Amino acid sequence: MKLLRRIHLYAGLFLAPWVLMYAISTIAMNHRELFREEATSNPQWQKRSESRFSGVLSTDASIDQRATTILAWLGQDGAYNARWQAQRGALVIQRQRLIDPLRITYTPSDGRVVVEGQPTRTSALLERMHRRRGFDRDQVADDIWAFIVDAFIVVMIFWVISGFILWWQMKVTRRIGFVFALGGLAIFAFFAAVL
Amino acid sequence: MVIQHFNRRLHLYLGLALTPWMLLYAASSIPFSHGRFFDDLDKAKGQPNWIRRAELPYDFPVPQDDAQLRAFGARVMHAAGLDGAFGAYRQSPSQVNVYHHSVWKSTQVKYLIGEKKLVVEDARFRWDHMLTGFHTKGGFEQESWLHESWGLAVDLVSLGLILWVASGFYMWIPMRNLRRSGLYALTAGIASFVLLVWLL
Numbered sequence: 223m224k225l226l227r228r229i230h231l232y233a234g235l236f237l238a239p240w241v242l243m244y245a246i247s248t249i250a251m252n253h254r255e256l257f258r259e260e261a262t263s264n265p266q267w268q269k270r271s272e273s274r275f276s277g278v279l280s281t282d283a284s285i286d287q288r289a290t291t292i293l294a295w296l297g298q299d300g301a302y303n304a305r306w307q308a309q310r311g312a313l314v315i316q317r318q319r320l321i322d323p324l325r326i327t328y329t330p331s332d333g334r335v336v337v338e339g340q341p342t343r344t345s346a347l348l349e350r351m352h353r354r355r356g357f358d359r360d361q362v363a364d365d366i367w368a369f370i371v372d373a374f375i376v377v378m379i380f381w382v383i384s385g386f387i388l389w390w391q392m393k394v395t396r397r398i399g400f401v402f403a404l405g406g407l408a409i410f411a412f413f414a415a416v417l
Numbered sequence: 418m419v420i421q422h423f424n425r426r427l428h429l430y431l432g433l434a435l436t437p438w439m440l441l442y443a444a445s446s447i448p449f450s451h452g453r454f455f456d457d458l459d460k461a462k463g464q465p466n467w468i469r470r471a472e473l474p475y476d477f478p479v480p481q482d483d484a485q486l487r488a489f490g491a492r493v494m495h496a497a498g499l500d501g502a503f504g505a506y507r508q509s510p511s512q513v514n515v516y517h518h519s520v521w522k523s524t525q526v527k528y529l530i531g532e533k534k535l536v537v538e539d540a541r542f543r544w545d546h547m548l549t550g551f552h553t554k555g556g557f558e559q560e561s562w563l564h565e566s567w568g569l570a571v572d573l574v575s576l577g578l579i580l581w582v583a584s585g586f587y588m589w590i591p592m593r594n595l596r597r598s599g600l601y602a603l604t605a606g607i608a609s610f611v612l613l614v615w616l617l
Contacts, residue, residue, distance in 0.1 A: 228595075234585050235599050236606035243610070244442075245578040252555055252571050301617070320617040354617065355450055363616040370609070371450050378443040385432045395429060403433040410437035413567050417502070417520050417554065 223391065230384045233377045240374050247348035257345040267325055267338040274333045289315045292328050292335060301359045320350050421591065428584040431577050438574045445552035448545035455545040467525065467538040473497065475528060475535040479513055490515045497526045497537050502559045520551050 234241075250257065275295060279288050289304035292315060301318040311331055317324040325338045340346070356368030389399050448455045475496055480489055490505025493515045501519055508514045508527070515526040523540035540546065556568025589599050 232602040235602040238582050239610035241582050245575040248575045367613050375443045375446045378439050382436050399433050402430040406434035
């Protein structure tokens with residue numbers, strides 16, 4: 223029982239930043255209307271720099287190969303999303319950084335590389351953290367984040383199970399505990415049935 | 418002492434009341450985190466994701482302004498005989514999709530503008546989609562008290578989690594024999610979090 227209490231506590235302390243991030247970002251995402259003004263009053267993308275790519279990219283290269291080459295040339299390796307915009311004849315790369323995401327547009331016809339950034343918005347940062355997943359990417363940091371998210375899932379289930387065991391040991395709280403546990407379950411079940 | 422006693426009870430009862438939400442968010446985070454695995458698993462079944470239910474003639478001008486799209490979506494929902502939560506999206510210049518979603522069932526109505534018809538399709542039930550759909554369910558964007566109540570419940574659960582962390586801290590601090598080791602765990606958590614946010 224002592225070990226159970228210790229794991230319950232230490233896991234809680236270690237994962238406290240994630241619990242707070244998920245809780246606060248959920249409120250922000252649940253009230254996007256409140257942050258809409260903040261979002262629209264700022265321009266979406268602002269030009270940061272413009273340069274000419276001096277290297278050579280094979281015409282046979284895939285979109286991912288081109289994107290990773292441009293990112294490496296800019297010193298911006300990391301998670302990204304890239305697509306070819308046929309109308310503009312440009313490769314558009316979304317460099318998915320948590321704090322400062324970038325949009326990089328490469329036009330092969332003249333070698334122009336335009337880097338754009340967004341003004342910092344707390345609600346958008348929170349949402350990016352909430353939605354971040356990592357196992358599909360090649361970066362170590364993304365894998366670690368994804369691993370912690372998985373650990374968070376396991377620990378959440380552990381908190382529930384250990385919490386129930388610890389509660390059951392405390393005879394004096396059993397009756398009121400039942401009221402809260404059943405109350406929560408009844409409200410949840412109601413919503414699951416009607417929504 | 419009285420405050421500490423109250424705090425312990427708050428931590429316990431809050432945890433018990435929040436249990437269903439914690440289990441939902443934990444279980445639904447698995448398909449979010451391992452979406453490709455679940456998609457591959459489902460693809461192996463070789464079944465369509467959408468099953469056509471009906472086709473209806475329909476002709477109504479689509480508003481150019483995206484702010485008016487929700488009202489248009491409500492009209493399409495009514496025409497398709499659907500009621501409940503929905504979202505309307507401009508799929509392409511020639512198509513508007515209206516998604517009707519409940520916890521257990523999802524339906525999409527495609528308005529094919531050129532063909533002047535509505536195509537109603539039901540989603541094949543998938544546990545992973547049910548869980549992720551429930552996870553992302555908001556409520557305040559819908560025009561019904563039931564969905565707004567769910568939105569309020571989500572807010573309360575989030576506030577409950579913050580209170581849960583705060584009450585946990587308040588229980589830990591007086592435990593002198595666990596202060597140092599707890600501080601290591603807390604520092605390691607904060608350092609990992611800050612480092613990863615900075616790196617990602």
